[in-house]
Each structure stands twice: as C-alpha cells, then as structure tokens.
Amino acid sequence: MSETEGVKAPLSNKERMTIDRVAMPEQAGDARAHNFGEVNLGLTYQLAMLEAERCIQCPKPFCVDGCPVRVDIPRFIKSLRDGDLPAAAESLLGDNALPCVTGRVCPQETQCEQVCIRAKKGNPVAIGYLERFVADWAQANPDALPTANPTQTGKKVGIVGSGPAGLTAAGELVKKGHDVTVFEAFHAPGGVLIYGIPEFRLPKDIVQAEVDRLQRAGVKLELDAIVGRTYTIPELREDYDALFLAVGAGLPVFMNVPGENFKGVYSANEYLTRVNLMGAWSPNSQTPILHGQKVVVVGGGNVAMDSVRTGRRLGAEEATIVYRRSADELPARKEEVHHAKDEGVRFEFLAAPVEVLADENRWVTGLRCIRMELGEPDASGRRRPKAIPGSEFVIDCDLVVVAIGTKANPLLTGSAPELNVNEWGYLITDEYGMSSLPGVFAGGDIVRGAATVILAMGDGKRSAAAIDSWLNGVWPPPPEANAAKPKKEAAVAGN
Amino acid sequence: MHSVLEREQLSPNVVRLVVNAPRIAKVRRPGQFVIVRRGPGGERIPLTIADNDPEAGTITLMIQAIGASTTELTNLQVGDTIQDVAGPLGAETHLPPAGTHAVCVGGGVGTAVLLPIVRALGEKGVKVTSVIGGRSKEWVILEKELREAGDVVTCTDDGSYGRHGFVTQALKDLLDAGGVDNVYAIGPVPMMRAVAEMTKPYGVETTVSLNAIMVDGTGMCGGCRVTIGGETKYACVDGPEFNAHQVNFQELADRLTTYRSFETSALERKKAEEAAALGACATTEVQA
Numbered sequence: 001m002s003e004t005e006g007v008k009a010p011l012s013n014k015e016r017m018t019i020d021r022v023a024m025p026e027q028a029g030d031a032r033a034h035n036f037g038e039v040n041l042g043l044t045y046q047l048a049m050l051e052a053e054r055c056i057q058c059p060k061p062f063c064v065d066g067c068p069v070r071v072d073i074p075r076f077i078k079s080l081r082d083g084d085l086p087a088a089a090e091s092l093l094g095d096n097a098l099p100c101v102t103g104r105v106c107p108q109e110t111q112c113e114q115v116c117i118r119a120k121k122g123n124p125v126a127i128g129y130l131e132r133f134v135a136d137w138a139q140a141n142p143d144a145l146p147t148a149n150p151t152q153t154g155k156k157v158g159i160v161g162s163g164p165a166g167l168t169a170a171g172e173l174v175k176k177g178h179d180v181t182v183f184e185a186f187h188a189p190g191g192v193l194i195y196g197i198p199e200f201r202l203p204k205d206i207v208q209a210e211v212d213r214l215q216r217a218g219v220k221l222e223l224d225a226i227v228g229r230t231y232t233i234p235e236l237r238e239d240y241d242a243l244f245l246a247v248g249a250g251l252p253v254f255m256n257v258p259g260e261n262f263k264g265v266y267s268a269n270e271y272l273t274r275v276n277l278m279g280a281w282s283p284n285s286q287t288p289i290l291h292g293q294k295v296v297v298v299g300g301g302n303v304a305m306d307s308v309r310t311g312r313r314l315g316a317e318e319a320t321i322v323y324r325r326s327a328d329e330l331p332a333r334k335e336e337v338h339h340a341k342d343e344g345v346r347f348e349f350l351a352a353p354v355e356v357l358a359d360e361n362r363w364v365t366g367l368r369c370i371r372m373e374l375g376e377p378d379a380s381g382r383r384r385p386k387a388i389p390g391s392e393f394v395i396d397c398d399l400v401v402v403a404i405g406t407k408a409n410p411l412l413t414g415s416a417p418e419l420n421v422n423e424w425g426y427l428i429t430d431e432y433g434m435s436s437l438p439g440v441f442a443g444g445d446i447v448r449g450a451a452t453v454i455l456a457m458g459d460g461k462r463s464a465a466a467i468d469s470w471l472n473g474v475w476p477p478p479p480e481a482n483a484a485k486p487k488k489e490a491a492v493a494g495n
Numbered sequence: 496m497h498s499v500l501e502r503e504q505l506s507p508n509v510v511r512l513v514v515n516a517p518r519i520a521k522v523r524r525p526g527q528f529v530i531v532r533r534g535p536g537g538e539r540i541p542l543t544i545a546d547n548d549p550e551a552g553t554i555t556l557m558i559q560a561i562g563a564s565t566t567e568l569t570n571l572q573v574g575d576t577i578q579d580v581a582g583p584l585g586a587e588t589h590l591p592p593a594g595t596h597a598v599c600v601g602g603g604v605g606t607a608v609l610l611p612i613v614r615a616l617g618e619k620g621v622k623v624t625s626v627i628g629g630r631s632k633e634w635v636i637l638e639k640e641l642r643e644a645g646d647v648v649t650c651t652d653d654g655s656y657g658r659h660g661f662v663t664q665a666l667k668d669l670l671d672a673g674g675v676d677n678v679y680a681i682g683p684v685p686m687m688r689a690v691a692e693m694t695k696p697y698g699v700e701t702t703v704s705l706n707a708i709m710v711d712g713t714g715m716c717g718g719c720r721v722t723i724g725g726e727t728k729y730a731c732v733d734g735p736e737f738n739a740h741q742v743n744f745q746e747l748a749d750r751l752t753t754y755r756s757f758e759t760s761a762l763e764r765k766k767a768e769e770a771a772a773l774g775a776c777a778t779t780e781v782q783a
C-alpha cells in the first residue's frame with residue numbers, strides 16, 4: 001500500500017518539530033479570480049505524508065477537544081503516516097460523516113488547529129488539509145472501506161432538510177438499521193453546501209458523492225417536498241416513528257435602508273442560490289444573474305466573502321466588502337479573507353450602508369455609507385460600532401449584495417404550533433435535542449441560529465444517537481461518549 | 496418525474512397541461528401555486544395550480560409562453576415529463592362570506608390564475624361575475640369554465656367578440672350599477688394597477704395576485720419582495736394575493752424588468768436553435 005512502509009525508522013519528536021507546515025497548493029489568485037474551479041487543489045501524497053509526520057501524537061491531544069465532534073485526530077493521522085489509508089479513512093469517517101466537506105470549510109484556525117500543541121511554537125499541524133486528503137481518498141476508493149449491513153429494525157425516521165445536520169443524522173440512523181427518509185424543499189440535496197457555499201470552495205460533485213454514498217447505504221430522499229406545505233408535521237408524525245428537523249436558518253435579513261428594492265440589490269441567499277444551485281455562473285443555465293461591474297457586498301462573514309468572490313468571478317472589475325467593524329473583527333474564516341484579498345477584493349472597514357442610490361430607471365448606481373468607530377464592548381464582547389456624524393460617503397456600484405445574516409424561516413414551525421420556538425423563531429430543544437413534541441428532534445442552524453457546518457453535523461450525530469435510544473424505548477438515553485459539548489462554539493457565519 | 500397526461504391549446508400562446516403530481520393534488524388550496532423545473536439546467540418557474548384532482552393525483556397548469564422557459568413548457572406533449580414540481584406554495588385565497596357579490600377580472604393568462612378563485616367563490620356561495628378579455632376572439636380563454644361558476648362578461652380590444660374595449664370599462668359599469676362587495680383582478684401589472692385605481696374611489700375591497708420574480712418560493716431568497724402598505728412582504732409566502740389598494744405597482748413593474756435583456760437573448764437563442772433545427776425549409780412565422 002505505502003511507499004514508506006518498513007523503510008524508514010520513526011522520527012523522534014525533535015525531528016518532527018523541525019518540519020515546516022506544508023503549504024496548500026492553490027490556483028494562482030489572478031487566474032482563479034475569473035473561474036469557478038476549486039481554489040485549494042489539495043495536498044499531494046508526498047505533502048500529506050510530510051505533514052502527517054509533524055504530529056507528535058500527544059497522549060492528551062488538545063486538538064480533539066477543539067473539534068466540535070471530537071474527531072480522533074492523532075489516530076487518523078497515525079494511520080495515514082503508517083501508510084494505511086483505509087484505516088485512516090475508517091477512523092475519520094467513524095467520527096465525522098462528511099470529512100470531505102469539513103476538511104474544506106471548517107474554521108480550523110479557531111477549532112482543532114487553534115489548540116494543537118504545535119501552535120504554541122510556530123504553526124499547528126494542518127489538520128484540515130490532512131482530513132481533506134484522507135476524505136478525498138476515501139471518496140475516490142469506496143470499495144476500500146467496509147460496508148455495514150445492519151439488521152433492519154423496521155422503525156421509520158423522517159428527516160426534514162438535507163443540509164449537513166440532516167445528512168449526518170441520516171447516515172447515523174441507517175447504520176443502526178432504521179428506515180430513513182430525508183425530505184428536502186429544493187430540487188437538489190445538500191442545504192447550504194449546495195446552494196450557499198460556492199463551487200470554488202466546495203465542488204458540488206463532492207457533496208453529491210456524499211449524498212450518493214448515503215443513498216447506497218439505504219437513505220431515501222424525497223426532493224421538492226416542502227414540509228409545512230407538501231406535508232405537515234402532524235402528518236409526518238403519523239407516518240414516522242421519529243422526526244429530525246434540520247431546516248437551517250434560511251430567511252434573509254435585509255439592511256432596512258431606503259432603496260433596498262431597487263434593481264441590482266440581492267440578498268446573499270438569492271445571489272448565491274442563483275449562481276450555485278441554479279448554475280447561473282454557466283452560460284448554459286436558463287437562470288439569469290446580474291453581472292455587476294462594480295459589486296459591493298455588505299457584511300463580513302463567510303457568506304459575504306463567498307458573495308464578493310463570486311462577484312469577482314462573474315466579471316466585476318471592482319468588488320468591495322463593506323463591514324461596520326475593523327479587520328480584526330471579521331467573522332469569516334481567515335483563509336477566505338486571505339483568498340479574497342489575493343483575488344483583488346477591496347475592503348471598506350468601519351463603514352455601514354445608509355441608502356442605496358439608483359438612476360431614473362431604478363438601477364443601482366451607488367451605496368451611501370457612513371463611517372463608524374468602535375466604542376465599548378457589547379454583550380458579545382465585540383466593540384460596538386458607532387456612526388460618526390457627518391461622515392457619509394458614496395461607493396459607486398451597480399450591484400449590492402446584502403450578507404448581514406439570516407434568521408429562522410417560519411414556514412415549517414408555523415405548520416405545527418405545538419413546536420416551541422424562542423423569541424427569534426428558533427426551535428427550543430432539551431438536552432437530548434428533542435423539541436416540545438415527543439419523538440420530534442431538531443438540530444443545526446434552526447436550533448442554534450446561523451453557525452457552522454461541523455456544529456450542525458455534531459447536532460445530527462447526537463440527535464441520531466438520541467433518536468436511536470428513543471426508538472429502542474430507552475429514555476432518557478444513556479450518557480454517550482461523543483455527547484461531550486464542544487469547548488468552544490465558534491460562530492463564523494452571519495455578520 | 497411528473498408526466499404530462501393531457502394537453503390543450505387554449506389560445507395562440509396559452510396551453511393547459513394536466514400533470515401527474517399526487518402529493519400536491521391531495522392538499523392544494525385555491526390561490527396556491529407550484530414551482531416547476533423542466534429538467535437539468537432549467538429555471539424554476541412559478542405557476543398557479545388551476546385545478547386539482549386528488550383521486551387521479553393530478554394538477555392542472557395553464558401556461559402562457561412568454562419567455563424561453565415557459566415556451567419550453569408549452570411545447571410539452573402528452574407523455575413528456577417535467578422533472579420537478581414543488582408545492583403547493585403560497586397562501587390560500589381569502590374568501591368573502593356567502594351571499595356577497597364578487598367581480599373577477601382576468602386579463603391574458605391571468606384568467607387562468609383567476610379560474611380557481613372563481614370556482615372557490617362559487618362553491619362558497621358567493622355570486623360571481625367574471626370579466627375577461629383579450630386582443631381578439633382567439634385570445635379569450637376559459638369562458639365556458641368560468642360560466643359554470645357564475646356570469647361572464649367578455650371583452651375584446653378589437654370588438655371581434657363580446658364587448659368592444661378593455662375589461663376595465665366593463666368593470667366600471669358593474670361598479671356603477673352597485674352591489675359589488677369584492678373585486679379580484681389578475682393579469683398584467685398595468686391592468687391590475689388600473690383596476691386598483693378604479694375600485695379605490697368606490698371603496699370596494701380589491702385583491703390582486705402578484706407575479707413577482709421568484710427563485711425558491713419558500714421565503715429564503717427575498718427576490719420576490721414587494722411593498723405592501725409601505726412594508727416589505729414576500730409574494731411567495733405572504734401572498735401571492737394582496738390588497739390591491741396597498742400594492743406599490745410601480746416597484747413591482749420595475750422589478751419585473753430586471754432580467755429583460757437576459758430574457759430577450761435567451762428567447763432569441765432558443766428561436767435561433769429552433770430555426771436551425773427546422774432547417775432551410777422553414778418559412779417565416781408570424782410571431783403573435
């Protein structure tokens with residue numbers, strides 16, 4: 001299997017400490033700013049093996065504590081460097097249902113890698129790169145992995161929403177032999193992974209391959225099924241022994257400034273859905289998209305970075321982020337901010353929009369902004385931005401994309417008033433992820449508010465374990481090894 | 496996959512399709528719509544559910560060929576399939592009490608969107624007068640079906656059938672005659688706006704169905720936003736029907752032109768492809 005097997009003596013920790021972190025091979029900034037191909041190209045086998053040698057296999061690995069689903073990081077890295085890719089893949093997939101996805105989009109620098117012991121002296125182990133390497137190998141070699149053949153329990157579970165939370169739960173529950181059906185409102189599965197995160201960061205083929213794998217494992221998928229409309233929660237409760245609600249936080253938030261309904265103002269949801277789900281980046285798509293020459297994106301999270309980089313790729317000469325705080329507070333992943341800068345994106349920090357300007361035909365011509373300064377820290381600990389009177393200025397543009405957050409969609413919860421929601425419309429669950437309706441569980445963004453892929457997956461995994469217990473009549477569920485709450489819940493999406 | 500079970504040409508550019516969609520046929524309410532996607536690469540197109548048959552598991556769609564995607568749909572034949580039909584979406588029609596009198600005004604394909612409302616009103620015991628129109632006789636659709644639920648006044652711009660003139664003139668006569676409690680108006684934006692302006696001084700509650708540009712139809716994109724009484728609403732979940740006297744029609748008309756240049760080129764591409772397919776023998780067709 002491996003080229004290194006039996007040849008090299010293991011390195012000492014001292015030797016390991018001398019190896020520098022590998023760099024991710026990537027498409028050059030000027031080239032990629034004009035195409036939708038993936039930016040990060042992935043490690044080669046040699047680079048992956050070299051990086052794997054950097055891990056000193058801590059007896060008490062902090063990295064695992066930093067991961068919301070507690071991936072046994074040293075274990076999969078050990079198998080990798082032993083050249084045993086099937087074992088590495090099996091170990092990783094046992095802990096994380098969608099490693100191809102998390103290896104690409106997890107905010108590693110605030111999670112596993114932040115607390116890696118090697119970060120104390122220099123650079124942490126590139127856990128995300130290694131995770132992606134092993135996961136991509138597993139996806140390319142499906143036959144190398146054992147297939148589970150669980151005995152069927154005859155219990156039916158309905159899952160609403162096919163984002164990372166729903167897909168993870170589905171995978172866990174078929175493994176236990178339950179009959180699982182996933183309902184998805186859109187014509188394609190994957191949630192934000194398909195309609196939100198762009199192709200250049202997460203190729204859609206990768207997501208589809210994960211869905212295919214789940215379907216081969218027995219998960220049924222019902223597309224174009226809008227729960228709350230096509231079916232109601234009470235109906236599904238009759239037909240299924242348990243439900244898992246994972247509908248995300250899909251409602252766009254607008255700026256609430258004059259001119260917001262002019263032509264050329266998009267919510268990030270609409271902009272990214274047209275481009276990603278509907279394929280409007282390709283001339284072969286029937287779905288239109290406005291190609292701005294000067295694009296302004298309002299917001300500073302991953303959604304804003306994805307939108308502004310999409311604008312560049314659709315031909316914008318100028319693509320600008322308008323963010324009301326400073327560079328230090330940008331909630332987006334560091335890597336995405338770097339990539340955006342490399343691609344020529346401009347940043348207008350400490351500025352907030354006050355009005356969208358338009359011509360006589362109501363096409364956008366500019367965004368009037370006001371300068372901000374940072375005052376006292378607010379409840380979130382971040383310094384609160386304050387407008388500086390008289391500091392207004394205009395940014396010329398022909399397209400404005402609003403990426404200042406999302407909120408809960410009442411479409412589903414409205415169809416079942418017995419479901420308890422909090423003041424923002426998010427579902428309230430107990431410590432096992434169960435909603436106010438017995439046997440109806442919930443997780444992901446519809447419980448947490450806009451969060452991250454891995455937190456949604458963690459919810460899917462925990463809820464699946466709880467659902468399995470519920471279906472087996474063991475309630476409350478026994479304490480589960482994996483149920484440990486993450487130490488740190490980094491919020492990266494949103495504003 | 497949803498197969499087309501019946502097809503009927505209603506007017507030169509409007510086609511009626513009966514489509515297999517059991518889930519939707521079972522729960523659909525008047526006023527609701529579906530989003531249809533013909534196949535890979537296709538656009539998501541909102542279409543009103545004109546009728547449903549829960550036993551047969553079918554819904555009826557009436558489609559006007561205006562752009563590339565709707566032309567593709569109206570070209571479907573019995574036995575062809577539609578990949579995606581999602582719904583039912585939108586809020587159901589708010590019906591006034593039995594015994595009241597409603598005037599229902601339809602223009603163009605709006606008449607098809609009106610039909611399920613007229614039927615629902617009729618079933619509820621509301622007296623209905625439908626006012627429908629078209630350029631000339633061949634453009635007047637669904638007269639027979641509407642007559643099953645009440646009176647029908649037909650109008651043509653050229654006087655070739657029914658009254659000579661616009662539907663708004665016929666509506667004015669009815670309003671002047673008195674006894675009208677509600678008006679429903681569905682059609683092109685200028686027509687709905689004209690009706691709204693006309694009924695306002697009479698103080699007659701008026702409902703319009705707004706055909707904003709949509710993507711998901713579930714409230715997640717905000718593309719369908721319309722201004723109603725100064726407030727932003729989403730046509731797909733808060734509507735599509737709204738109180739006509741509160742609608743900002745100018746903004747709607749304007750937003751509907753967002754992709755005009757794109758559409759023209761998409762349609763021209765399509766026509767060019769078709770022409771190429773027909774080959775040299777194709778004669779020039781007069782475009783309606």
Ligand SMILES: Cc1cc2nc3c(=O)[nH]c(=O)nc-3n(C[C@H](O)[C@H](O)[C@H](O)COP(=O)(O)OP(=O)(O)OC[C@H]3O[C@@H](n4cnc5c(N)ncnc54)[C@H](O)[C@@H]3O)c2cc1C
Nearest residue numbers: 161163164165185191192196227248444445451452453456
């Ligand atoms: C543009 C963008 C970029 C992001 N980048 C990152 C990143 O780099 N790293 C990271 O960790 N996180 C990122 N996030 C956040 C992350 O994607 C979300 O936190 C995560 O996807 C939430 O997962 P979920 O399963 O709860 O919901 P979602 O992914 O939102 O999926 C919910 C699914 O449910 C479906 N649905 C909704 N209502 C219904 C209904 N009534 N009936 C049936 N189906 C329904 C939806 O169509 C959707 O498919 C990003 C988010 C966005 C929008």
Ligand SMILES: Cc1cc2nc3c(=O)[nH]c(=O)nc-3n(C[C@H](O)[C@H](O)[C@H](O)COP(=O)(O)OP(=O)(O)OC[C@H]3O[C@@H](n4cnc5c(N)ncnc54)[C@H](O)[C@@H]3O)c2cc1C
Nearest residue numbers: 541542543557558559562563564565706707708735751758
């Ligand atoms: C709730 C709702 C119900 C509808 N019901 C019906 C119906 O029962 N039968 C029917 O024939 N049509 C109906 N429509 C209109 C139909 O969806 C549009 O005609 C269609 O989307 C146009 O697509 P296209 O690609 O063929 O044309 P395009 O090339 O996209 O557009 C052609 C013209 O139509 C306008 N337009 C674009 N998108 C829409 C849109 N979503 N709605 C209205 N106009 C649009 C454009 O401004 C343009 O001038 C409905 C629309 C909505 C929102």
Ligand code: SF4
Nearest residue numbers: 067071102106111112
């Ligand atoms: S899932 Fe995310 S946080 Fe966990 S190990 Fe992988 S990259 Fe790190």
Ligand code: SF4
Nearest residue numbers: 055056058063116117
């Ligand atoms: S903390 Fe870093 S060095 Fe230690 S086991 Fe984890 S990845 Fe390896």
Ligand code: FES
Nearest residue numbers: 712714716717731
């Ligand atoms: S169509 Fe997207 S919100 Fe209405």
